[in-house]
Amino acid sequence: MKRVVITGAGTINALGSDVPSTMQAMRDGHCGIGPLDFQDVDRLAIKIGGQVQGYEPDAHFNRQQLSLYDRFTQFTLLAARQAMAQSGIEFTGELADRSGVILGNSGGGLTTQDENFRAVYEDGKNRVHPFVVPKLMNNAAASHVSMEFNLRGPTFTVSTACASSNHAMGQAYQMVRSGMAPAMITGGSEAMLCFGGVKAWEGLRVMSKDACRPFSATRNGMVQGEGAGIFVFEDYDHAHARGADILAEVVGFAMSSDAADIVMPSKAGAARAISGALRDGQIDKTRVSYVNAHGTGTAANDKTECAAVADVFGAHADNLMISSTKSMHGHLIGGTGAVELLACLMALRDGIIAPTIGYEEPDPECALDVVPNVAREAKVDVVMSNAFAFGGLNAVMALARA
Amino acid sequence: MNVKDQVIAIVAEQALLDPSDVTLESTPESLGIDSLGLVEAIFAIEETFDISVPFNANEPTEGDFDISSVAKIIAGIEKLMAEQKS
Numbered sequence: 475m476k477r478v479v480i481t482g483a484g485t486i487n488a489l490g491s492d493v494p495s496t497m498q499a500m501r502d503g504h505c506g507i508g509p510l511d512f513q514d515v516d517r518l519a520i521k522i523g524g525q526v527q528g529y530e531p532d533a534h535f536n537r538q539q540l541s542l543y544d545r546f547t548q549f550t551l552l553a554a555r556q557a558m559a560q561s562g563i564e565f566t567g568e569l570a571d572r573s574g575v576i577l578g579n580s581g582g583g584l585t586t587q588d589e590n591f592r593a594v595y596e597d598g599k600n601r602v603h604p605f606v607v608p609k610l611m612n613n614a615a616a617s618h619v620s621m622e623f624n625l626r627g628p629t630f631t632v633s634t635a636c637a638s639s640n641h642a643m644g645q646a647y648q649m650v651r652s653g654m655a656p657a658m659i660t661g662g663s664e665a666m667l668c669f670g671g672v673k674a675w676e677g678l679r680v681m682s683k684d685a686c687r688p689f690s691a692t693r694n695g696m697v698q699g700e701g702a703g704i705f706v707f708e709d710y711d712h713a714h715a716r717g718a719d720i721l722a723e724v725v726g727f728a729m730s731s732d733a734a735d736i737v738m739p740s741k742a743g744a745a746r747a748i749s750g751a752l753r754d755g756q757i758d759k760t761r762v763s764y765v766n767a768h769g770t771g772t773a774a775n776d777k778t779e780c781a782a783v784a785d786v787f788g789a790h791a792d793n794l795m796i797s798s799t800k801s802m803h804g805h806l807i808g809g810t811g812a813v814e815l816l817a818c819l820m821a822l823r824d825g826i827i828a829p830t831i832g833y834e835e836p837d838p839e840c841a842l843d844v845v846p847n848v849a850r851e852a853k854v855d856v857v858m859s860n861a862f863a864f865g866g867l868n869a870v871m872a873l874a875r876a
Numbered sequence: 877m878n879v880k881d882q883v884i885a886i887v888a889e890q891a892l893l894d895p896s897d898v899t900l901e902s903t904p905e906s907l908g909i910d911s912l913g914l915v916e917a918i919f920a921i922e923e924t925f926d927i928s929v930p931f932n933a934n935e936p937t938e939g940d941f942d943i944s945s946v947a948k949i950i951a952g953i954e955k956l957m958a959e960q961k962s
Contacts (some may be wrong), residue, residue: 604915
């Protein structure tokens with residue numbers, strides 16, 4: 475089995491347009507959630523989100539590219555360019571033939587879909603642009619990354635709602651670990667902040683109208699975000715041989731299905747994924763210092779997640795720090811695990827634990843150290859990142875300091 | 877702009893060329909317009925002239941709409957405009 479390391483990271487999200495600015499915002503406990511700005515927002519009951527502000531597509535892509543790139547593909551490519559530049563890896567020859575792209579995504583080109591439904595249903599138009607299909611398909615982002623960077627091996631998109639990017643990164647990890655691929659570009663993205671995207675979520679009555687306050691007794695729901703997080707996962711020997719800067723090592727991964735309910739989370743399912751990742755990496759649980767929580771800010775998730783963490787870690791749960799950065803960047807749905815992995819990298823590399831902001835009042839059912847409101851300095855060796863999706867699909871990854 | 881100038885503008889935009897580089901004799905191939913670009917140009921023609929162009933990318937030479945040169949495209953558009961506007 476190969477050791478798997480991360481040699482590049484990139485992002486764009488409500489907190490920043492690259493990794494340094496995002497990590498700085500996490501350190502500062504900055505909130506990227508604000509009023510939504512798009513057509514028909516006045517017809518929504520939920521009017522806040524973690525929207526990427528000040529973004530000019532024309533500054534990054536030409537007209538022909540924009541006719542093919544939905545917003546989620548644009549975010550993916552921008553983040554992938556950063557990750558590739560940091561990694562310094564170049565895909566040519568056999569390396570290119572064996573390396574691929576696995577990305578998580580849930581809504582695909584939802585903005586494209588929304589705009590074109592509006593054109594044909596509301597505006598009564600009878601024709602749409604010819605590239606609607608290649609623009610909205612969920613695998614568009616993975617395909618464009620493979621084209622831009624010449625990865626010709628296993629490439630596909632994983633769609634497991636809120637766990638999509640953790641499942642994607644887990645698959646990439648397993649491929650590199652098994653020796654099947656020397657390197658993989660992985661992570662995820664989402665761009666659901668349009669009228670139809672938010673309206674659908676509104677229907678479920680789980681959204682907050684004012685803020686995302688994970689683990690706080692006053693929490694009243696989730697807030698959507700958008701953006702991308704992209705990483706280069708690489709065989710340690712390959713990375714070491716070319717002198718790459720190693721950001722962290724991926725040391726364990728597990729997934730589970732609750733097989734119980736389509737929306738309500740299960741403590742047992744979450745706990746099996748967390749303990750599975752520890753077992754997969756043969757990690758003594760006392761070595762884990764930080765857990766990046768799924769922490770959606772819903773009543774159900776946060777208490778179930780805390781109970782699962784307490785079950786798995788036992789007495790050590792009281793020594794753990796567990797925070798949810800969704801309080802700052804919102805819930806990126808299929809891209810959320812990827813952006814949250816940045817908080818894990820920051821913990822391992824910089825010794826800074828991102829806070830759970832918006833925390834107002836302890837909840838006895840979330841009685842763990844949730845790093846309330848202010849970032850903390852701590853030297854950590856092993857961290858974990860949880861993702862628990864609608865559909866009862868759970869994916870948990872463990873990282874260690876390089 | 878007349879039909880000719882509008883068609884040349886659409887074709888030039890697809891080919892990433894200046895309109896002065898597009899002549900009536902130019903063909904999609906000679907301008908480097910691939911099949912996806914051709915489909916996008918047909919869409920732009922439909923939008924610009926508010927007509928429906930019969931075109932199937934599976935058999936581009938089979939339909940009634942002749943796309944073998946800029947002049948043929950202009951003639952086809954004028955015919956469709958006359959038919960569909962009447």
